[in-house]
Amino acid sequence: MSDKGRGTWGSNFGFLMAAVGSAVGLGNLWGFPYKLGKNGGFAFLLVYIIFVAVVGVVVILGELALGRKTKLSPVGANRAINKRFAFNGWLGVLASFIILSFYSVLGSWSIKYFFTYCIEIFGSGFNGMSGPEFFGNFTADPVQSIIYQLIFIILTSAIVIVGVQSGIEKFSKIMMPCLFIMLIIIIIRSVTLPGAMQGIEFMFKPDFSVFSDVKSSFDVIASALAQMFFSLSLGMGTMVCYGSYLNKNSNLVKNAVLIPVFDTLIAVMAGLAIMPAVFATGIDPAAGPSLLYITLHGVFESMPGGAFFGALFYLLVAIAALTSSISLLEVSTSYFVDEKKWSRKKATVIATIAIFVVGIPTALSFGLLGDVKLMALNGELMGILDWMDYVGEYLLMTLGALLMCILIGWVAKPSMFVAEIEQSGYNFKYKRLWSFMIKFVTPVLVFITFLTATGLFDKIIALFSK
Numbered sequence: 001m002s003d004k005g006r007g008t009w010g011s012n013f014g015f016l017m018a019a020v021g022s023a024v025g026l027g028n029l030w031g032f033p034y035k036l037g038k039n040g041g042f043a044f045l046l047v048y049i050i051f052v053a054v055v056g057v058v059v060i061l062g063e064l065a066l067g068r069k070t071k072l073s074p075v076g077a078n079r080a081i082n083k084r085f086a087f088n089g090w091l092g093v094l095a096s097f098i099i100l101s102f103y104s105v106l107g108s109w110s111i112k113y114f115f116t117y118c119i120e121i122f123g124s125g126f127n128g129m130s131g132p133e134f135f136g137n138f139t140a141d142p143v144q145s146i147i148y149q150l151i152f153i154i155l156t157s158a159i160v161i162v163g164v165q166s167g168i169e170k171f172s173k174i175m176m177p178c179l180f181i182m183l184i185i186i187i188i189r190s191v192t193l194p195g196a197m198q199g200i201e202f203m204f205k206p207d208f209s210v211f212s213d214v215k216s217s218f219d220v221i222a223s224a225l226a227q228m229f230f231s232l233s234l235g236m237g238t239m240v241c242y243g244s245y246l247n248k249n250s251n252l253v254k255n256a257v258l259i260p261v262f263d264t265l266i267a268v269m270a271g272l273a274i275m276p277a278v279f280a281t282g283i284d285p286a287a288g289p290s291l292l293y294i295t296l297h298g299v300f301e302s303m304p305g306g307a308f309f310g311a312l313f314y315l316l317v318a319i320a321a322l323t324s325s326i327s328l329l330e331v332s333t334s335y336f337v338d339e340k341k342w343s344r345k346k347a348t349v350i351a352t353i354a355i356f357v358v359g360i361p362t363a364l365s366f367g368l369l370g371d372v373k374l375m376a377l378n379g380e381l382m383g384i385l386d387w388m389d390y391v392g393e394y395l396l397m398t399l400g401a402l403l404m405c406i407l408i409g410w411v412a413k414p415s416m417f418v419a420e421i422e423q424s425g426y427n428f429k430y431k432r433l434w435s436f437m438i439k440f441v442t443p444v445l446v447f448i449t450f451l452t453a454t455g456l457f458d459k460i461i462a463l464f465s466k
């Protein structure tokens with residue numbers, strides 16, 4: 001298996017920045033703070049960190065090892081271990097496709113906000129419109145929504161098309177440190193606002209009232225788990241794909257620990273950037289998905305220097321979203337390159353067009369298609385964006401992670417992957433623990449998340465509480 005034409009990372013630092021870039025995205029800046037707000041603050045944070053440590057690191061190590069062992073993108077990698085598991089790679093391609101179709105819409109809004117705040121610095125970008133008003137007008141306008149979606153996808157595609165080393169790696173290596181610095185500047189602004197203390201307390205003050213009944217406890221657990229999978233880009237082959245570009249002497253364990261550490265650090269930092277400001281301006285911390293765009297508008301409006309910090313903040317969001325969307329697109333591109341032997345250029349262009357088309361309904365889902373409701377497996381009706389997120393994040397991603405644990409833990413043998421991890425001469429001290437986790441603990445937890453998403457869990461709990 002030669003990696004001619006596939007590409008490899010130039011350095012471990014480059015790989016690390018690309019992988020952290022994939023992990024750090026809207027999930028950290030948008031998902032984490034609002035889920036924290038909805039699920040009781042500190043309690044959620046604690047559960048989340050435990051899951052990252054005991055599940056996240058285990059799965060990410062498995063994915064990286066699978067990728068590097070086979071040197072193939074997800075479909076080929078799964079197939080190389082067991083022919084019947086090729087479909088798991090397919091599921092990954094499908095899931096990354098679905099996620100990217102709505103991710104690009106959410107990400108594209110940050111570009112619009114960045115531009116508008118830049119204009120606002122010099123005058124009136126928002127023309128005095130309130131947060132909900134501006135957001136409503138913008139997202140209801142089909143032409144603008146689609147143009148921004150297109151801009152975002154073209155930017156993503158422009159990076160992927162250049163290649164693994166000179167496109168993805170180079171972009172991430174420059175942008176991730178910038179993102180970190182920008183985030184620190186925003187945190188300083190946020191925690192020095194009068195009344196910010198309440199937000200910090202909300203995040204770190206122990207309060208376990210959400211665990212007072214079984215149903216809400218499971219909701220917190222399942223939502224922390226799903227959030228963790230999403231945030232670490234797991235369960236659909238992104239890390240398999242990135243791992244396949246690693247060279248044989250890189251240290252997989254070190255990377256599998258560093259990626260989650262950085263990702264969690266940045267999620268907590270995003271909370272610190274957002275929560276104190278939200279409390280300082282008296283806004284509901286559990287505002288939901290609208291937090292990142294509508295709620296924060298009010299925050300920047302009322303803070304001194306708000307237009308400047310607004311521009312900086314949305315630039316940061318755009319960069320974080322881009323380094324993630326390139327990893328999602330890379331899954332499809334690498335599939336065509338490996339399996340169909342297409343050139344990188346052809347593969348990227350075709351995948352990009354397809355993702356753009358599939359994303360159009362989502363881009364229109366706040367305007368023209370605002371009334372369309374789709375059904376989840378538990379019978380709940382939701383808008384197009386939420387439904388895409390539900391299918392991608394809750395169903396396909398958990399299913400993909402479950403199948404991967406089964407592949408590594410049961411179909412093949414964990415020892416096969418331990419050998420891959422140790423082949424650079426590294427002595428993997430925790431190999432027994434890791435094998436045990438990936439065989440028994442991780443699949444069970446992932447299965448619980450899957451059951452919750454399908455609504456079956458509620459039924460089981462109802463049976464027991466009768």
Ligand code: TRP
Nearest residue numbers: 023025026027028230231233324
């Ligand atoms: N992890 C990214 C975020 O937090 C999103 C993402 C990128 C992703 N690649 C992925 C999620 C693969 C799941 C699978 O925003």
